[in-house]
Amino acid sequence: MTEITHRFVRSDSGLRMHVAEAGEGPLVLLLHGFPECWYSWRHQLVALAEAGFHAVAPDQRGYARTGGPAEAREYSLLHLVGDAVGLLRPLGADRAVVAGHDWGAPVAWAAAQMRPDKVRGVIGMSVPHRPRSSRPPVESMRRLFGDGYYMVRFQEPDAPEAELDRDRAATFRRMLYAMSGDGPAPALVSAEGGGFLDVLPDPEKLPAWLTADDIATYVEEYGDSGFTGPVNWYRNLDRNWELTTAWHRAPIGPPALFIAGDRDIVSVGASQVIDSMTDFVPNLQETVWLEGCGHWLQQERPAEVNEAMLAFLRAL
Numbered sequence: 001m002t003e004i005t006h007r008f009v010r011s012d013s014g015l016r017m018h019v020a021e022a023g024e025g026p027l028v029l030l031l032h033g034f035p036e037c038w039y040s041w042r043h044q045l046v047a048l049a050e051a052g053f054h055a056v057a058p059d060q061r062g063y064a065r066t067g068g069p070a071e072a073r074e075y076s077l078l079h080l081v082g083d084a085v086g087l088l089r090p091l092g093a094d095r096a097v098v099a100g101h102d103w104g105a106p107v108a109w110a111a112a113q114m115r116p117d118k119v120r121g122v123i124g125m126s127v128p129h130r131p132r133s134s135r136p137p138v139e140s141m142r143r144l145f146g147d148g149y150y151m152v153r154f155q156e157p158d159a160p161e162a163e164l165d166r167d168r169a170a171t172f173r174r175m176l177y178a179m180s181g182d183g184p185a186p187a188l189v190s191a192e193g194g195g196f197l198d199v200l201p202d203p204e205k206l207p208a209w210l211t212a213d214d215i216a217t218y219v220e221e222y223g224d225s226g227f228t229g230p231v232n233w234y235r236n237l238d239r240n241w242e243l244t245t246a247w248h249r250a251p252i253g254p255p256a257l258f259i260a261g262d263r264d265i266v267s268v269g270a271s272q273v274i275d276s277m278t279d280f281v282p283n284l285q286e287t288v289w290l291e292g293c294g295h296w297l298q299q300e301r302p303a304e305v306n307e308a309m310l311a312f313l314r315a316l
Contacts, residue, residue, distance in 0.1 A: 100127075121312065161226060182294070
């Protein structure tokens with residue numbers, strides 16, 4: 001079986017990043033989301049390598065073995081795109097296909113938008129490309145969903161990561177189950193005085209795609225880094241809006257693929273955005289909906305995700 005190897009690579013952004021990789025050939029960069037790490041791409045690393053690609057999944061800024069700076073302002077979208085694009089040269093590539101899931105998707109979309117000279121193609125999962133809005137996002141979310149909405153709550157100092165770090169096994173277990181196709185698809189709005197995890201049930205039994213060993217691996221990978229870095233991504237939502245003025249409603253040129261689960265509340269809630277995505281992603285080749293699949297699609301449905309990715313990659 002193809003081996004996944006690990007090393008540290010210094011991105012041209014200056015950040016020393018842990019990467020998991022497999023295979024040789026054209027580079028495919030796999031960007032994870034929240035609350036994950038390289039491990040969420042374990043099935044794709046092997047499949048892409050065996051198909052003749054160099055698959056690389058970094059722990060992104062603030063996450064797991066990479067870790068990151070203490071200041072929240074150093075987690076802007078420009079930093080994150082810089083980290084990703086900055087890996088290409090150290091990995092021996094001039095260009096790459098960039099795939100992103102969850103929070104990794106906005107980084108992948110932005111990399112394709114900002115540096116199309118470096119991106120052969122882009123694959124977004126769960127989170128579609130949204131053109132820059134006319135107003136800062138946090139106040140808009142507060143108006144729509146209230147102060148208990150998790151992205152609004154994550155603007156607070158210290159408290160969000162304290163809750164998530166308190167029992168990391170429970171955090172991963174609750175989040176991975178609740179947002180999956182097997183879970184209840186929660187609203188992600190906590191009651192006043194309640195915590196984010198209060199709306200996520202602790203499963204009596206894990207779904208078939210998720211094992212106790214998987215949960216233990218996530219806990220181990222987070223080690224000393226914890227949740228402060230990951231939450232800092234959310235603390236830059238309004239700052240990202242300010243910093244990306246130059247790309248307001250700019251198109252994304254490289255060929256693109258979008259994959260989503262029809263039980264993913266993130267994708268289903270963005271169905272109108274997905275339906276009109278070709279307005280700003282004119283080279284969108286296909287949108288693939290996975291029936292009965294929730295938010296963690298590359299882990300819940302690895303065979304179908306691998307098939308869609310490989311069909312797109314081979315057509316480039």
